[in-house]
Amino acid sequence: MKKNTFLRVGLVLTALVVGFIALGLVWTPYAPNAMDFSRLLPPSLAHPMGTDKFGRDILSRVMVGAGDTLLIALGTVVIGTVVGTLVGALTGWYGGWVDELLMRLNDALASFPSILILLVLVSLLGGGQEHMMLALGIVFIPSYARIVRSEFARARTQNYVRMAELMGASTARILFVHILPNIWHTLLSAITIGFNNAVLAEAAMSYLSIGVSPDEASLGYMLSESQSILGSAPWYALGTGLIIVLLILGVSLIGEGLQRGEN
Amino acid sequence: MDDLVLEVKNLTSWYRVTDDRGRRHDKTVLRDVSFTLRRGEILGLVGESGTGKTTLVKNVLGLVKTNMGEIIHYTKRPQMIFQDPYSSLNPAYTVGWILEEPLRIYGKYDAAERRRRVEEIAEKVGLPAECLARKPNGLSGGQRQRVSIGVALIQKPRLIIADEPVSALDVTIQRQILELMRSVRDELGISFLFISHDLNVVYQLCDRVMVMKDGRIVEENTVPELFEHPREPYTRELLSAAD
Amino acid sequence: MVEIRDLHVRFHDASREAVAGIDLTIHDGEIVGLVGESGSGKTVTAMTLSGLIERKKVSLSGEVLVGGRDILRLPRTELRTIQGREIGVVFQEPMSAMDPLMRIGAQVEEALAVHTQLTKEQRRARALEVLRDVDLPAPEEIYRKYPHECSGGQLQRVMIAAAIVTDPHLLLLDEPTTALDVTVQAQILALLRRLNQERGISMLLISHNLQVVRRICSRVAVMQRGKIVEKGEMERVFTAPQHPYTAKLINAIPHRAQR
């Protein structure tokens, strides 16, 4: 990775944002829901992001909110990656009717804008972070599995795989020892895209306050709150939005860096 | 029959094709192919691209389900060498790792023993020691083919199928690889099924040769006999074109 | 007449010169062979001769005179008046050398569209005529087809037609038969010889295969690591090579004699 600036900048930015969020899990300047400050204070040293119309310290709320967003997005990516890689590898390798069936299912799902599926799933499963993670995971799997499938299907035609077969290597060994190291770049950059889509989708859903309870407020919900006081306290919206943008930007730079590093 | 390595009887192969009007019909690729291969013999298979040579190889190696006919292997685990030196070696690992992989899978030897055998094979196929630490894209085409041959040899095969192993190489390198293959046959008694579209290469290396046209063996003979007195018009045409 | 005088080509990121000072003359109506293994610099020479080398990436010296003009120093606009009009090029892989989404007729006419004021109908007539010259059956049909609808042999004939449609002085052939089957190779080489005799187009045939060169070239130059190590009459070089490398190339060809 000679001068892969994208990757380096991405790693630094993501580390900063995740560091900020991790801090929020253990310590916040004030209790996030404590309403013991005067309302709508502008940003100051005591309250870097000012206070909202209930007199709560916005910075503390944003730190905790960002934690929820990150947690949900990470959960989604874990579910999606594990299931997606397995499904993609097997269909890519074996092909045949399993592959055909999955591809048709994939096309059918693709015709739904992801938001619609999320709306339906969350309404069915009910609110709460775990259900949101599951819903986002389900929406993430098809697109990720498709990428994994095409990578494995392409690798299967390579002669070094024929040679591995002639050596008597087991299918699992061929898939994960022989093929995986050649394609993990592409998979990793697909995972970063998946992570960002999860963050964006979760933010949109909680902005529409679907499947979100106020005390578990993630950044999206706070953005809709901030809109109501946009005139008097624009820093609430700007601050909250900035955290999301920086998180997504950091991760997408990593993905771009990986993609460029490979070819 | 004792020194037989491979026997193919009436092998016929076809695959389903749908033309642009959506009608399905079967396209026959191999028509009633039969031949035998003895121990230590190099049998050439010559024919223009698209006459079914690769399909025959896939059938013999069991990489594809045989439609009709019989393939009898008298030896265990035949190996293969491919035409394109760039895609036949795993780009993610070093040459040493690739050569050692068959032994790892075999599982009987400890690390030291595996190491020793890898170095021994590298030396036999003429690979300089420092190549072992390099990845395939750091090697020349000729060196890569030597690694492929090494991977095959380390598994002590009785039969190696070489699918156009030298056609992607320069003339001078070609000659070295062909000599390596002949010395392997002389020393270890390994049999080769040697596929090529280049009659000159076949002439230099093979003992017997089969000429294939549209999936059918049109002529089979010892190399000197076939080159001096070709019977089939197609064989004559191939010979005059290559001259 | 095309003359290469002391040509040096070095890629900025390379350690050694790709072409280390070569001299070669192609007289009118002559077919000259340029033989060498991969990395010998024969393709770089062809790219320089046809003006396709990226000037930003190389440092050049020496002269390449085409019709008296040194194309190494011509500005890009003037160079383009030579490309496709005085020099035609045929590449190795006919299938990938053609635009997959454009019909064959339009691609054969491209040099005419660039260099002449002929109307659409005149260009079409000229294209059909030249498609017939390269022994293509039913030129009208081929004219309307797309590249993927033709065989490798047919496409290579189309490429030759597209290169000679403007009656260039020199036809530059970079490994024209390597990607083709043996029988088709023979037909293409015979076609090239006929075109040379009938139209007097001088040709530079580049190949790694001495046998292919031997079939139609009157003179040959052997290249090794950027230098021409031997030059001369085809039969003389083939039967009595003076340079050891040429000898090595010749006896590397699996001859009937040795077994």
Add this chain to the structure above:
Amino acid sequence: MRYTAKKLATMLLTMVIVSLLTFVAFSLLSGDAATRLLGTEATPEKLEALRRALGLNDPLLVRYARWLLGALHGDLGVSYQYSQSVSALIGQRLGPTLTLTALSFVLILLVSIPLGVMSAKYAGGWLDRTLTVLNQVVMAVPPFFTGILFTYLFGLVLHWFIAGAFPIGGPSHYLGYLFFPALAVALPRIAMTVKLLRTSILDEAQRDYVRTSMSRGRSRSGILYRHVLKNTLVPLVTFLAMTVADLLAGSVVIEQVFAVPGLGRLLLSSIANRDEPVARAIVVLLAFAVILCNLLADLLARRIDPRLTSGAGGAA
């Protein structure tokens, strides 16, 4: 032609599957429609009578078939919430959403195609470098956040439009208002399209046929416009078709930010109020729109690239 017929058939089949899936999902979602309509105090007998009247007790597939037949005649049932016919409700709100999505799509075409071509033509130049960085940033901004920023900057500060006051009347009235929501939704897609166009042009420029055309004396930009651009059309068209799905999804959210009375907001309220007929109809409608776009893109791609129609699907 046979190919188009086959494609139409698969499209219709997908539409049936999609509508069935939606129907099943929503029937699980809405729970008991009768209690919703009559309220919890209603006597069991009344509830049962209503259920029988609305045919809610019939097996799922029967209800689906009845709904599908009705839909084909334009009758999508009656909304529980507004007790108006669903198709009338949708009819009123179709205008804003269609205009919004169309405006976004036009913005994407007008902005990203020239920018994509320029950044490829002058690859490595100042435009290309700035665009590469800008693309990354723009893609990282969620559309609804852009919407809030636009509302603040252009609404509250510059007063170019009154945030939240959606003009009454036909598209001619609210077209201006819809510019900022459309831009907010379009921005990330513009960045993606510029990036896609740039990469596919640069990839095609490496191909051998470019060198062949150069050997015939064609200038670089001549080659770009006559050969390269056409070859990048297929990936571009397929990508744009997928973008339509994103645009529809984006409009559901952005309508909330700008208080646009479109299908998106109706969908949200009908889901919140468990108004099954309305929610179900909107989801099916949006999905059909996406399927149609994919089909159009597919047919267009085949017209551009003849290799795709040949029987063996011999894409190079």
